[in-house]
Amino acid sequence: GIQVEQSPPDLILQEGANSTLRCNFSDSVNNLQWFHQNPWGQLINLFYIPSGTKQNGRLSATTVATERYSLLYISSSQTTDSGVYFCAVEWDDYKLSFGAGTTVTVRA
Amino acid sequence: GAGVSQSPSNKVTEKGKDVELRCDPISGHTALYWYRQSLGQGLEFLIYFQGNSAPDKSGLPSDRFSAERTGGSVSTLTIQRTQQEDSAVYLCASSFEVVEDSNTEAFFGQGTRLTVV
Numbered sequence: 529g530i531q532v533e534q535s536p537p538d539l540i541l542q543e544g545a546n547s548t549l550r551c552n553f554s555d556s557v558n559n560l561q562w563f564h565q566n567p568w569g570q571l572i573n574l575f576y577i578p579s580g581t582k583q584n585g586r587l588s589a590t591t592v593a594t595e596r597y598s599l600l601y602i603s604s605s606q607t608t609d610s611g612v613y614f615c616a617v618e619w620d621d622y623k624l625s626f627g628a629g630t631t632v633t634v635r636a
Numbered sequence: 637g638a639g640v641s642q643s644p645s646n647k648v649t650e651k652g653k654d655v656e657l658r659c660d661p662i663s664g665h666t667a668l669y670w671y672r673q674s675l676g677q678g679l680e681f682l683i684y685f686q687g688n689s690a691p692d693k694s695g696l697p698s699d700r701f702s703a704e705r706t707g708g709s710v711s712t713l714t715i716q717r718t719q720q721e722d723s724a725v726y727l728c729a730s731s732f733e734v735v736e737d738s739n740t741e742a743f744f745g746q747g748t749r750l751t752v753v
Binding site for chain 1: 667669671673677678679681684686692725727729734739740741742743744746747749
């Protein structure tokens with residue numbers, strides 16, 4: 529099956545800092561999503577981004593499908609940004625394969 | 637409904653008992669997925685339903701696990717003779733029909749936290 533690797537595994541930020549999370553995948557994919565899992569376990573949709581660049585407030589994402597990676601940018605981080613960020617790719621027509629996640633801790 | 641709804645939110649069961657987990661997808665979504673997230677782990681695919689097609693059960697970890705989807709809407713995941721290793725968060729997701737070039741963004745419910753004691 530497809531391999532999805534996220535880096536870094538853990539990230540500690542001071543409030544107000546910027547950061548970049550990376551997702552590499554081993555094969556062509558149909559689609560890619562970024563999720564934020566909050567402390568209550570809820571997976572929140574951030575981006576549906578099979579290619580190109582999208583922005584939503586302080587977050588933005590870029591997927592370069594031909595080079596098999598995606599980046600999630602967090603700017604001016606806030607404590608509410610803490611949690612686990614997952615990258616998930618759709619392959620085999622419909623299955624979402626998840627990376628292991630990046631655990632982000634934002635300190636006040 | 638407005639979002640994917642799962643029940644119960646939490647379930648504690650004794651080893652050996654059967655449990656049923658319920659998922660109510662977003663209205664109009666024909667694709668439904670079950671995933672499992674064990675403590676500190678990523679998400680593991682379990683099963684996929686798409687309309688009236690035969691479900692993809694390739695991710696079910698053992699024959700103690702089964703799932704059904706009635707009327708193309710609500711789905712039930714059943715675990716028989718639960719074991720301690722079944723303890724995890726079970727997440728359900730739904731999306732529009734998966735066809736070429738379609739928007740297949742998946743939306744997840746809040747999950748059912750299952751604890752087998």
